[in-house]
Amino acid sequence: MWTQCWLDYSACKAKVTAYKKYFQKIVIVDFEEDEIKAAVNELQIAADKWFNIELPVEFEGEEGIILERVDDTDLGREGYVLSSDASALKVEASDRRGLIYGVFRLLSKLRLHALEQGRAYTEVPENPIRMLDHWDNMDGSIERGYSGNSFFFEDNKVIINERTVDYARFLASIGINAVAINNVNVKDAACDLINDKYSDEVKRLSELFYDYGVDMYVCINYAAPLESDVKSADPLNEEVRQWWKDKTADIYSRIPKLGGFLVKADSEGRPGPMTYGRTQADGANMLAEAIKPHGGKIIWRCFVYNCQQDWRDLTVDRAKAGYDYFSKLDGEFAANVILQIKNGPMDFQVREPVSPLFGALTKTNQMLEVQIAQEYTGHQIDVCYLIPWFKQILEFKTYLAGAEHSTVADIISGKAISSIRGGMTAVTNTGNDENWTGNDLAAANLYGFGRLAWDMSLSAEEIVEEWIELTLPELEKEDSDKIEDILMKSWRVYEEYTVPLGIGWMVSPHEHYGPSVDGYEYDRWGTYHRADWQGLGVERGPEGTGFSEQYQSPNREMYSKVETTPEELLLFFHKMPYKYRLSTGKTIIQHIYDTHFEGYAEVQRMRDCWKTLEGKVPLRMFKNVAERFERQVYIAREWCDVINSYFYRKCGIADEKGRKIY
Structure with a gap:
């Protein structure tokens, strides 16, 4: 159960x-x-x-x-x-x-x-669309899933049972109004979700969600016409356009409650309109035209970049790709297309700047994409309450041209651009584990995302206090405060013992858990730290890749200079010497040493605090979190020792406090 x-x-x-x-x-x-x-x-x-x-x-x-x-x-x-x-x-x-x-x-x-x-x-909800994206595969596996297997699919079959109903209840209870049920990387049996083979099950599932106020979306393969007798997926080819019109009409005749399609194209090996020399707007609008008569929407991901980058080339910058591909297309997308933009220009790192696409588009529907599946933030082994991070993203001022109010929240809610089709989506953290989210405390991210998407004025503290009281209503305030303290500090602590000052990555390749400083350094993915014996960081100012120039003024000027770049993002924007002194008076290398030792120590204190809750929270929950804390303590030490040893060996500068570095 x-x-x-x-x-x-x-x-x-x-x-x-x-x-x-x-x-x-x-x-x-x-x-x-x-x-x-x-x-x-x-x-x-x-x-x-x-x-x-x-x-x-x-x-x-x-x-x-x-x-x-x-x-x-x-x-x-x-x-x-x-x-x-x-x-x-x-x-x-x-x-x-x-x-x-x-x-x-x-x-x-x-x-x-x-x-x-x-x-x-x-x-009244602030965001028109409040969505969860599942990366579930038809075989039952979940890409970047850390909570068991899918509760939608198993052995290429669609599952609908009491658990599905309970999940719909959870979504309605936090105001979620849209869900995409399958992985954006559509392959194998998932290609048939829009065909007759799964019609009955997909229809039943869409109706179940509809009953709870949730529109169901299906991720589609952009190149689906190639699997028929149409040997092209060119969005300007009339035969291709007609194929999609016929296919969409067929889908809606069988599944009338479908909300629409979510599409990943031209990304990480996925086919798309650029294969045929067309723009992202050409591809999205073709689908929008086909689905419009049925009231459907096209949600088009902006995660488009060259994943065959040469690490030797210092002028190529993956961070620039989204802006380069989409900013020039402002106003060209159909009214029923919503661009789904990741919070940062890279890929759900523990910290990165807000994507400059927010602030570049004044005539295009936009929604913010975040990730509560903890791909880069601890795999739901490590505690990492992400709502404080999401609050910072929403409150970021983009200085959108002509907008009186220009925070990310203003843009996605439609206040800044007069849009009625925008919102927030999260890559979700659920699976068929007994507790749904792997780590019981990770449920705070699921609950928190829904509440925040509904009301962006809520504080991270208000949300976590609600979640604790609803989940553990018999808990004494002293003990509730302990859980709140653990959760509220957890994102900062995770950042301390992992990657410093916004540089990102340094994770074990493919798995994305645990340290591997050079794991992606000489690879094709564009995820570099550029560390040498003198310093580290990527120069993204005007003298480097020019990424800072994609922002609106005054953010452009702020990020272009070392002196005005927020220190938590310093290494994302600039190549810095180890001996550069931060506002604290510490050198960068000493900051790296201190934060990693302190982060590791703080995880141990969090673990010990949780131990005091034995007998106060349900035994199953206590054991679940306690076991994960032991694993988090282990991996935090690995991060601490690997990062500190790596940079000590690079620069030869000793820790001022004389602690053990290997």
Whole structure:
């Protein structure tokens, strides 16, 4: 069996006794019961777990739990109003989606004791699209998965069961409204997800998600026409365009609830429009034209770069690729195309600058792509709460031309560019492990992403406090504070014992866990640190690759100079001598030594803090996290010793504190 994460209603009975008087009946006003059955079902689950009550459904009355449709355009399709008085709890919405999200939020607020009688709570999501991307393969494996195997696929079969329903419940409870079910690297049996072979299962899955307010997307192979009797995938070839129109019409005749397609093209060996000398807009627009009559969307990934780079060539810079390919196409993409832009110009590193594409596009739908699957942040072995990092990304000022407000949050929500099709997506961290996320504490990233995508004004602290209270409702405040402290410091600590000052990488190739300083240094991937006996870092200012010039002013000037570049990104933007002194007064090499020793020591303190929670948290959870902390302590020491030894051997400069370096 699997856990219920933050939806374990049986764990908080003592906290909700005061609300029993409301759980006598559900009153539905101006909704059809069938269209909000997910909301009704959730209320009935809570009533059963909390009070052992079977909750009947009625269609008139002013007492109990009232679910009412209202004519309020300000709420849109997904907003809602929560309120209560002496005799009723009320959820009001103008659409079924808002009603579903509202019921889940009501149940959370009851458990958090955050519903004040007589007060109305209006919530409308900031981002139009709030999405999770699965990199699940049809054989059951998950690319960059660290929580077991897929719960969607096994042995080239589609799985739909009670676990699938629970997953849809989780998504609705945090306001997620879109999910892509398969790997963007589409191969083998996954190519048939858009064909007759899997029609029944894919239709059922899309309808299940639809019931919970979630649009389901399928990742497609851009070169699919080549597998038919059409021997081209040129987006300007009329035969290819017609093939996609016919195929899309066929798909929607079988799977009418499909949200659309997610596409990775011209990237890491994937075919795309550039194969035929066409632009990214040509390729995306061909698909957009085909899917438009059916109300579908095309989400087009901007992760396009040359993965055959010559490490000897100091002028070629992978970081520049996304901007170079897409910025000149602003305004050329169809209205139902959304560009999915990774948070940084490289690849989900523990720290990197915000992609300069945010700030370059004023007439194009954009969504932010982050990764809660911990590919480069510890594989869900190491604790690494990522919401503080995501907050920094969202708050970054791009200085988009002509925009009064130009943070990443302003752009993706549409405030800065008048877009109604933008948002946030995360490569998800789930799998079929008992606890869904491998490490129990990694569920804070899943919960946190959903809450942040809904309301970007929430702080990382507010989100983690909610997650702890909903997941461990019986925990004393002293112990809740310990978990919050572990999570809130975990990203900074992970950065300390891994890669310094924004340089990135230095990980074991392919696996991406554990240190291998030169693992990618002489390879084709464009992921270099350029360390020698004098210093390290990549010169990306005007005198180097010129990457800094892709930013809008004043960011352009800030990143171009050593003196104004934020120190946490110093080595990303500049080649620096080991003896350069930071604002702390430390040299770069001493900073490297100190942060690695301190990070390793802090992991040990976090491990010891978790040990004090034995008997305070469920035994299964305690053992799960404790075992992973032992592995994290081991790998943190490896990082510390390998990084410090590597750079000591490079530069020959001793640690001022005389600690053991090998």
